[in-house]
Structures are given as structure tokens and as C-alpha cells.
Amino acid sequence: MSASRSSKSGKSTSRPDQPIFDGRLNLEQQRKRAKELLRDLRSGDAHARTRANDAGHPVHISDLGTIQLADSQLVIARENGFPSWPAMKRHIDQIAERHRQIASGTVPVRDTKSTLHLRCGSDIRNGLEIAGFVGDFLEFADPFCQGPVPDLPLDQFVETRADFIAQSYQIAHKDALARIKREYGALTTLGTYDHVVLWFEHDSYDQLILAFLMDFIATTRPNTKVDLISVGQVPGIDRFIGLGQLSPELLIWCWQNHRMPLRADILTFGTKVWKALRADDPRHLKTLAEKTTAPLPHMPAALKRHLAELPDPQTGLGLTQKLTLQIIKDHGPVTVGKVFGHLMRRYDPLPCLGDLMFWSEIQWMMDCKDALFTLSASDPKTNWAEHTITLTTTGHETLAGRRNFLDNFTGVRWVGGVRINPSPA
Incomplete structure (x- = not known):
């Protein structure tokens, strides 16, 4: 479908300037980072010490003269998700070998035609x-x-x-x-x-x-x-x-x-x-979302994020709607594409939308009596991501909780099996 994952991870037109990292760590770059961190730690830099502490390798003032490269390497490795520098190096070496195999056409076949x-x-x-x-x-x-x-x-x-x-x-x-x-x-x-x-x-x-x-x-x-x-x-x-x-x-x-x-x-x-998920009452889904351990370990957090799309009692907004207004407030006037980029990169705790899916969210938010935002004049030749979006007074008041969006909403929205209607007149 047109909202498939080809548009979630691949469209650069709706992203912030820098590309999304593909996971291939560079060992020389990590060595350089470790040396820079070592220099900062030895100088007593507060931010460097915070990084070491966050990585579970605290550095005290009395230790500054004895800090070694191995200490900063451990911090870099843990920041990258590894228990140790040797473990990170093994991973990088393995990825480099896979790259060599792919480039030379000698990559082992891991599946079959069946x-x-x-x-x-x-x-x-x-x-x-x-x-x-x-x-x-x-x-x-x-x-x-x-x-x-x-x-x-x-x-x-x-x-x-x-x-x-x-x-x-x-x-x-x-x-x-x-x-x-x-x-x-x-x-x-x-x-x-x-x-x-x-x-x-x-x-x-x-x-x-x-x-x-x-x-x-x-x-x-x-x-x-x-x-x-x-x-x-x-x-x-x-x-x-x-x-x-x-x-x-x-x-x-x-x-x-x-x-x-x-x-x-x-x-x-x-x-x-x-x-x-298909029930018109979300209570059972909420129970499943509270599981601390589950056979599908990523499911509970995904369900919590899904349930966050239900209207907030004070604002009437789902989380995507709330974050969209917040981004426009923080960065606007701004293009819709940049709003999507900020949402995916920084604001959404568990982003799931493709670019066209986000554009649909924008359009649904326009189903209201008093506009939450304005869009620059529509030109058939202009990609939706290039339109400039600006928050209105109603948008500011709704985001602040002084107005409830469901009192303003004129459309219909769904969260799984739950139908969300405007507030009764």
C-alpha cells in the first residue's frame, strides 16, 4: 500500500538534513572518539565525566591523573551498546568481513529458494x-x-x-x-x-x-x-x-x-x-500493554504507544496530534516535511508513521471548525512536504489544554477498534 514501509525509512525529502545511520560503525572513527574523550576526561571536563558516569564507568576528580585510553574506550563501547571495547571491535570486524564478502560476491547463502x-x-x-x-x-x-x-x-x-x-x-x-x-x-x-x-x-x-x-x-x-x-x-x-x-x-x-x-x-x-486490538473498549489492550514480560518482548511498549493515540482528557488530542502541534510551536513556521522529520528524529518516543501516513494525520487534524494551523497556499505542483505550516491561536490554546480538540473536531478517527467522534453539541 502507499503507506508501506518503503516510505518510513527511505524518503529523504521529509527528513532533517543528516541521513539516517545504517549501523556500520567505523573503527578508526571510534578510536578517534575515544582519544578525544580521554583528553576531555583528563582535563576534568564535566560533560565528559557525565558521559563516563552514564556509561557505568564513573571518573572521580582524584582519578584524573590515572585515566587511561582503555577507560575512554570502555565508555565509547558502552555508549554504542557493547559491554566492552573488544566486543565492539569484534562486531565491527564482523560487519567489515560481511562487507568484503558482499563486495567480492562471496557472501555465504543463508537461506534457500524455498x-x-x-x-x-x-x-x-x-x-x-x-x-x-x-x-x-x-x-x-x-x-x-x-x-x-x-x-x-x-x-x-x-x-x-x-x-x-x-x-x-x-x-x-x-x-x-x-x-x-x-x-x-x-x-x-x-x-x-x-x-x-x-x-x-x-x-x-x-x-x-x-x-x-x-x-x-x-x-x-x-x-x-x-x-x-x-x-x-x-x-x-x-x-x-x-x-x-x-x-x-x-x-x-x-x-x-x-x-x-x-x-x-x-x-x-x-x-x-x-x-x-479490534475491541471497541481498550481496557483489555491496556492490560496487555502493562505486561512486564511478554513472549513478544517489543509488543507491550508498542501497545502503549498505540494507546497513546486515544484522546487526552484535557486536550482531546492523540499523541501524534499533540506532538505535531508542539513541533510547530517550537520550530514554526516550518515546512510539513520538517515537522515529520522532527517527529521521527526527536519527539516521538516510538515513531511508526511513514511520510504519507503523517500527511494523513495532518489532514485529519484539519477536520475542525476552528483551524489548529494554517498551510501555505496549495499548488498542485508543490509536494505536500514543502507546504509551510503555522500554528493558530486555536492551536496554541488546544496544545495548552485551554480548549479540547473534540469540542472543535468535525470528523471521525479510529484507534484500533475504538471509534473517536466529536464531542456532543
């Missing part, structure tokens, strides 16, 4: 090919983090989702319906493969689709081996957005370090989540 790689988007398709994977690729990308997810029979459910996708992402209904039917229909072929690998990350876009797939697999019981790759953090990446940002070498790392067989308890938990 393997199916299933992903909620097309963002890693090319990367898997470069990394030497030879199996088929299937995209299933119905974005359940947006729009109605009602408890309906599958045929009616598919129609409902197609209606939403067509209206929200400005594509012809027949095209939306054809694609969504094709993607749901393709799931019936899982049993024709010897091995199915599910590639997912930690946000609600991925995890809600994963819950659906757990319910589907638990119901249909395809006669095949199924593995799950679910990634929430990658060494060296301070703010991991998604698999689509990773280099082919790091996709191999995910395969080697995060792949696990699909167990019965995972299927059971995923099925419970899928049932709760």
Missing part, C-alpha cells in the same frame, strides 16, 4: 538480495496503527480497510482493494514454503501487523517452519527507527542474532493482542 521472507513493507527487499538471501519476498503492509480495525469477518474487514486506505492515502478504491486482497490472499501460500521468516521491528506499525499474523498462523496452521526476527535496538544506533535504515551487512547481523523459532506461547499472546 524460503519466504515476510515483511510489512518493501524497505529491506533490495538489502536482502544484496546480502545474499535467495528466498522469495512477500510484503504485507496493512497499517493497523491507523484507521479502523474492527471485529468483523475477514471479507468485511478487508473491505473496511480498503475503504480507509483509499480515502486516507488518495488512491483509487479499486486499486486499494485489489492490492489489499492480493496481500491477504498471498498469506495462504505460507504452507508452500519450507521456511518462512518474519522480519519485524519494535514499533506499533510492525507489532500490530505481527499480532495479526500470529492470529492468522495460529488459525491456519501452515505446514512450515516459521522463524521470527523482531529487532528493537541495534548496536551503534542511538535512535533505531527501523530495519529499512540498516545496511545489508546489518540485515545479516539481524539474521544471525535475532532470529528465533515461532513458539506456541508467542502465537497465543499475539492472538490475544489481535483480539483486544
Whole structure:
């Protein structure tokens, strides 16, 4: 679909200036950083000492004369997510070897032509090919983090989702319906493969689709081996957005370090989540979100982020709406594309939206009697991301909680199976 993951990790037009890091650490760069940190620590720099303390290697004033390069190297390694400098060096060396193998065409084949790689988007398709994977690729990308997810029979459910996708992402209904039917229909072929690998990350876009797939697999019981790759953090990446940002070498790392067989308890938990997601009462979903341990470890946090889209009692805003207004207040007037970039990079605690999905959020926020913001004059030749957006007085008052958005709202919004209507007149 047009809101698939190809647009979550790959579109640079809606990003801040710097590119998203692909996970390939450079050893020489890390050595330079360690030497710079050593210099700062020896000079008593407060920020450097804070970094060391945050990394679990505190440096006291009395120790300044005895600090060694090994101390600063340990801090750098821990900042990058490794327990030690040697562990980080081994990782970097392994990634460098994968790069050499890919460049020379000698990368080992890790799957077979009877393997199916299933992903909620097309963002890693090319990367898997470069990394030497030879199996088929299937995209299933119905974005359940947006729009109605009602408890309906599958045929009616598919129609409902197609209606939403067509209206929200400005594509012809027949095209939306054809694609969504094709993607749901393709799931019936899982049993024709010897091995199915599910590639997912930690946000609600991925995890809600994963819950659906757990319910589907638990119901249909395809006669095949199924593995799950679910990634929430990658060494060296301070703010991991998604698999689509990773280099082919790091996709191999995910395969080697995060792949696990699909167990019965995972299927059971995923099925419970899928049932709760479609309910018109969010209480059961809230209970699942409070799990401190779960067979799907990234699911509880993703559910909390999803539930944060329910209206705040004081402002009437979901979290994406609130953060959007906050970004415009902090940086505006600003282009819509830069608002999206700030949201993904810094403001959203667990970003999940693709660029067109965010544009839909902007349009839904315009369904109100008194505008929250203004957009620069529309030009058919101007990309939506280039429009300048400016907060209005109503927007300021709503963000501050002096007005409730639901009193102003004229549309309909969904959070899973929960329908959100304007406040009664």
C-alpha cells in the first residue's frame, strides 16, 4: 500500500538534513572518539565525566591523573551498546568481513529458494538480495496503527480497510482493494514454503501487523517452519527507527542474532493482542500493554504507544496530534516535511508513521471548525512536504489544554477498534 514501509525509512525529502545511520560503525572513527574523550576526561571536563558516569564507568576528580585510553574506550563501547571495547571491535570486524564478502560476491547463502521472507513493507527487499538471501519476498503492509480495525469477518474487514486506505492515502478504491486482497490472499501460500521468516521491528506499525499474523498462523496452521526476527535496538544506533535504515551487512547481523523459532506461547499472546486490538473498549489492550514480560518482548511498549493515540482528557488530542502541534510551536513556521522529520528524529518516543501516513494525520487534524494551523497556499505542483505550516491561536490554546480538540473536531478517527467522534453539541 502507499503507506508501506518503503516510505518510513527511505524518503529523504521529509527528513532533517543528516541521513539516517545504517549501523556500520567505523573503527578508526571510534578510536578517534575515544582519544578525544580521554583528553576531555583528563582535563576534568564535566560533560565528559557525565558521559563516563552514564556509561557505568564513573571518573572521580582524584582519578584524573590515572585515566587511561582503555577507560575512554570502555565508555565509547558502552555508549554504542557493547559491554566492552573488544566486543565492539569484534562486531565491527564482523560487519567489515560481511562487507568484503558482499563486495567480492562471496557472501555465504543463508537461506534457500524455498524460503519466504515476510515483511510489512518493501524497505529491506533490495538489502536482502544484496546480502545474499535467495528466498522469495512477500510484503504485507496493512497499517493497523491507523484507521479502523474492527471485529468483523475477514471479507468485511478487508473491505473496511480498503475503504480507509483509499480515502486516507488518495488512491483509487479499486486499486486499494485489489492490492489489499492480493496481500491477504498471498498469506495462504505460507504452507508452500519450507521456511518462512518474519522480519519485524519494535514499533506499533510492525507489532500490530505481527499480532495479526500470529492470529492468522495460529488459525491456519501452515505446514512450515516459521522463524521470527523482531529487532528493537541495534548496536551503534542511538535512535533505531527501523530495519529499512540498516545496511545489508546489518540485515545479516539481524539474521544471525535475532532470529528465533515461532513458539506456541508467542502465537497465543499475539492472538490475544489481535483480539483486544479490534475491541471497541481498550481496557483489555491496556492490560496487555502493562505486561512486564511478554513472549513478544517489543509488543507491550508498542501497545502503549498505540494507546497513546486515544484522546487526552484535557486536550482531546492523540499523541501524534499533540506532538505535531508542539513541533510547530517550537520550530514554526516550518515546512510539513520538517515537522515529520522532527517527529521521527526527536519527539516521538516510538515513531511508526511513514511520510504519507503523517500527511494523513495532518489532514485529519484539519477536520475542525476552528483551524489548529494554517498551510501555505496549495499548488498542485508543490509536494505536500514543502507546504509551510503555522500554528493558530486555536492551536496554541488546544496544545495548552485551554480548549479540547473534540469540542472543535468535525470528523471521525479510529484507534484500533475504538471509534473517536466529536464531542456532543
